Amino acid sequence: MSTEFNLTRLGQFIKRQLYMNISSMWIAIAAIVGVLLVISALVAVFNPDAVYNLVPLYLVVLFLGGFIFTSRVFNEMHSPQKSYAFLTLPVSAVEKVVGALLIVAPVYLITAMAGIFMLSFLSTMVAGQTANLPELTDSTFIRTIGSFLVVQTFFFVGATAFKGNNFLKTLLALFLIALVIGAYSAGLGYLLFGGNEYRAQPGTELKGTMEFIFKEVVPFLFWFVLGPFLMVVSYFKLKERQV
Template identity: 30%
Template sequence: MSTSKSINQFSLDRFLLVLKRTIVLNQRMWVIGFLSVGGFLLVVGILPFISNMFNITRPGFAAVREPAIFFYMLGGLVLTSMIFSELHTPTKAFQFLTLPSTTWEKITAAWFTGTVIYTVVTMASIFVLSAMIETVKGINTGVWSPFFIFNPFTSEIFSTILLYTFYQSIYLLGAVYFHKNNFLKTLLVIIGFSLGFIFFFNIGFLIFGLAQSEEFFINIQIGSQPWFVYAKYIIGTGLTMLFIWLSYLQLKNKQVA
């Protein structure tokens, strides 16, 4: 009886083994993705200093900072959408389904890989990228100030990471649920849900006569105060946990089936 309980309970040791396996299985794709995106951004960042064909008003890392953040979001969602590709491959699915670990250990390993590990590696990579670009800029221009090094410990980056974590939980569910084209199918679901929400939101305003109420829009402006921001984070955290829970249920159903 105690052995059965221990198997069904969450085990840190088993979680770490599944986590290591998840990283090993996806490391090739990660390396290719990081080198491709990093190389592209590096070329874009240093090309103006070795060619006179470009006239950029924000030279150095500042020119590629926003694209780097964009690729952080996009790359993480793409990688998450493929993290359960083994599960949807008939010749390999049995290897995943018969792993001596619980469903929670599998789903949390996938989530931890796609959020914590991916974010730490990406932020460190952007930091190194910024140092490389700024060094090349200083060598070629002789101007070392300002030396724009990427700082991941800002409120803006923190908000970006939270937003990514929210969307990543949706793509985690899509990775378990859909068999093919997980990224595009999940994206279509998000777009469809957003359009539907906007549609019914506006219909509600029309029904209750709020669409033409000037006072209502003033209240919306007041709603952007700090308490509203806190409420947004609380709701976002709750929805993130909900999507992770739904991912767990979906994965559990696949294992039972």
């Protein structure tokens, strides 16, 4: 199987995956939009002033739906009846990763954003309020969407690593990782500053170092390193399955 990156093969793979997933995706989106439409209509009728507070709800649903959709993007690979056909496609692992990423990022995100704008517009119209659609250039909104794009790479790895119940298994893995990091940080903090015999006070140098780490290093790692790193992990996991 060729390992080169080919745009023609990539396009064919994207078309195939959209065809394989489009029906279930649209059914799920239609069901979610229907529920949100009912909620929005009830709020607009009984509490018109609260329609502007519905956007955070829409974003929560966007996040949750995106994570579930991302977790299922390689579902075919884990199905005994379909895995052989998927793994033997004349498409390299990198093309599969890039193609799947384009489906779960731009395709899903644009569809979900269109739904948010439609729901926001309809709810304000029913409530008799001035339409107040989300600002695409608003820094908070941009950071929210950016956070979604970064965090969903965890579920992308889960889609390649776990067989069945990918979404729940990825959540469990994230919980265990957070638990281990939290326990390690708490233990380290206790050893440094909370011992019974010796209580060290953080000096100016240590305080400055910690502020630099949490204000500069951690945000840089989150925004620019974490996502690409997890995509590389996904590539190697997918390549393992194809060998």
